[in-house]
Amino acid sequence: MHFETKRLRxxxxxxxxxxxxxxxxxxxxxxxxxxxxxxxxxxxxTPAGEDSWDDLTDFAGIQVSRLPSLRRSVHPWVxxxxxxxxTEKLRREKWDVVHTHGxxxxxxxxxxxxxAGVPAIVHTVHGWGHHERQSPQARWMFVSAERRAxxxxxxMIVVADANREKGLRDQIGVREQYVTVLPGIDIxxxxxxxxxxxxLRREFGIPEDAQVIGTISRLATQKAPEDFVRVASExxxxxxxxxxxxxxxxxxxxxxxDDIKNAGLEDRMHLLxxxxxxxxxxxxFDVFLLTSLWEGLxxxxxxxxxxxxxxxxxxxxxxxxxxxxxxTGYLVxxxxxxxxxxxxxxxxxxxxxxxxxxxxGLEAVDPKFSEREMVQRTEDVYWSCxxxxxxxxxxxxxxxxx
Numbered sequence: 001m002h003f004e005t006k007r008l009r010x011x012x013x014x015x016x017x018x019x020x021x022x023x024x025x026x027x028x029x030x031x032x033x034x035x036x037x038x039x040x041x042x043x044x045x046t047p048a049g050e051d052s053w054d055d056l057t058d059f060a061g062i063q064v065s066r067l068p069s070l071r072r073s074v075h076p077w078v079x080x081x082x083x084x085x086x087t088e089k090l091r092r093e094k095w096d097v098v099h100t101h102g103x104x105x106x107x108x109x110x111x112x113x114x115x116a117g118v119p120a121i122v123h124t125v126h127g128w129g130h131h132e133r134q135s136p137q138a139r140w141m142f143v144s145a146e147r148r149a150x151x152x153x154x155x156m157i158v159v160a161d162a163n164r165e166k167g168l169r170d171q172i173g174v175r176e177q178y179v180t181v182l183p184g185i186d187i188x189x190x191x192x193x194x195x196x197x198x199x200l201r202r203e204f205g206i207p208e209d210a211q212v213i214g215t216i217s218r219l220a221t222q223k224a225p226e227d228f229v230r231v232a233s234e235x236x237x238x239x240x241x242x243x244x245x246x247x248x249x250x251x252x253x254x255x256x257x258d259d260i261k262n263a264g265l266e267d268r269m270h271l272l273x274x275x276x277x278x279x280x281x282x283x284x285f286d287v288f289l290l291t292s293l294w295e296g297l298x299x300x301x302x303x304x305x306x307x308x309x310x311x312x313x314x315x316x317x318x319x320x321x322x323x324x325x326x327x328t329g330y331l332v333x334x335x336x337x338x339x340x341x342x343x344x345x346x347x348x349x350x351x352x353x354x355x356x357x358x359x360x361g362l363e364a365v366d367p368k369f370s371e372r373e374m375v376q377r378t379e380d381v382y383w384s385c386x387x388x389x390x391x392x393x394x395x396x397x398x399x400x401x402x
Contacts, residue, residue: 008382009038011093013086013109014101015072016043017057017064018050019274020218021159021183021299022101022126025374027053028184029099031060032375037382042089043105044070044082051249051274065089072104083108090116097122097382103129107145114152120385123149124157124181127296127317128166146172154385157181157378160297160318179381182321183299184374187366190279190306197283204245204270206284211242211348214285216278216300217292219250224314227291227337229259229269234341236268239348245270245284282307286354287347292316293334302369305361310354312343322369328361 012030017023030039040063046052057064067089069082090098090113099122100109106123113121130142150156150173157179158164164178198208206212213235217223225246232244246256246269253271260269275281282288288304290313297318304311305322311329313319323329330343347354367373 007036007038008096008386009094010040010097010099010382011090011095012039012041012099012101013070013105013113014041014043015070015105016046016050017041017053018046019053021296022124023053024299025124025126025183026101027056027060027062028371029375029378030057030062032372034379037379040065042067042070042086044068044072047072070105070108074104079108083112086112087115090118096120097385099124099378099382102126103142103146107149110149110152120154120382121152122155122157122381122385123153124159125163125167125296126159127294128163128170130170131294133293143170143172146170150177153177155179155381157381158296159183160321162317162321163296166317179377181374181377181381182369183297183302184369184371185299185302185306186371187302187306187369190282190303191362191365193279193283193307195280195283200280200284204272204284206243206245206270207241209241211239211287212245212285213242213287213289213344213348214245214247214282215289215291216247216282216303217290218248219246219252219256221252222293222295223250224291224293224334225250225252225256226259227335227340228289229256229263229265230337231289231291231341231344232265232269233263234337235344235348236265238345242348243268243270245272245281247272247275247278247281249273278303279307282309285309287312287344288329289340289344290314291334291340295319297322299369302365305358305365305369308355308358308362310347310357311361312340312347314340324360324364328357328364 012026014026033039042065044067069078095118097120098113098118100106101124110121130139156173156177161180201208219225236242288309288311292314295317301322311323314334315331316334323331325331332339
């Protein structure tokens with residue numbers, strides 16, 4: 001769907017390019033952009049200790065400009081400098097669309113774009129920055145900032161309908177502003193993989209006849225890695241040969257390793273860190289497990305489905321839009337370690353159920369979670385904003401608030 005033939009210039013503003021779903025979306029949007037769209041990235045530096053996808057932008061020839069004052073943590077003076085510097089950059093470079101990603105870059109980026117007179121402002125919610133586990137004061141601060149930013153936003157892309165409904169309940173924008181664009185992956189890369197499973201397991205010291213439960217996640221509060229260890233402890237009581245694999249890393253690494261030691265599971269737990277061969281490593285697993293406390297809609301679900309894996313995950317935010325409960329996996333309430341372990345055990349005890357769920361997951365991926373589909377739907381949003389230079393949606397929002 002194209003409303004114009006004019007070449008669009010789109011600048012993506014994101015806090016950093018650390019490994020994660022938001023950065024993956026931005027890079028895919030630039031790498032696969034339509035010839036009529038010129039895309040670039042503006043971001044801060046990746047925090048120390050976190051892996052970055054900077055090499056992917058170099059390989060793809062994506063233009064990246066750095067804004068050192070754009071940081072994840074809140075700091076009034078540094079944030080003011082980021083706002084001033086970004087506003088000046090946008091005024092000077094005259095982009096047609098500014099597309100912001102994530103909470104911090106989303107607030108500062110939209111304010112700067114509005115001040116600079118950028119014709120169209122788009123924001124993607126990769127999972128809201130506010131959640132029920134925050135203090136009331138912190139949550140109020142985030143919600144208030146999102147409400148103000150929504151008033152200057154033409155379109156808000158959400159990665160799941162659940163994120164839209166949460167935003168509306170918190171009075172962030174109006175329904176007409178929201179567009180759902182599911183996070184896409186390179187389906188063929190994750191699906192069309194041939195490996196010697198026995199050799200792969202030997203590579204990591206895992207017996208060929210072991211039951212393997214794995215995840216792709218971060219060692220961060222949001223992902224509840226301590227529950228991954230607790231589930232492992234329960235499962236290993238029933239399956240003495242079970243092994244657990246964690247692909248990823250993060251700030252809670254030491255605590256995670258301490259939890260493993262305290263549980264006496266050092267010989268069962270494998271921490272692989274950040275990897276660039278995830279499609280291959282998924283073939284280690286019999287079951288995929290995710291213990292998150294909150295999410296947007298993580299790509300790891302569709303990646304696991306491409307590998308024909310049944311999924312056990314917490315029933316948070318967009319999870320039900322990827323996993324059909326009792327069909328492609330099981331959804332469990334967050335922190336319910338006993339039920340998570342029970343569902344994993346059930347799958348390990350029933351190979352036929354495991355295989356059927358995995359096959360149904362594989363059948364559900366394409367084209368629903370296609371990377372190409374994601375990019376095309378996002379570009380349709382850009383063109384629609386250009387077609388409506390004066391956004392009727394934003395006007396409706398002001399009228400509602402007035």
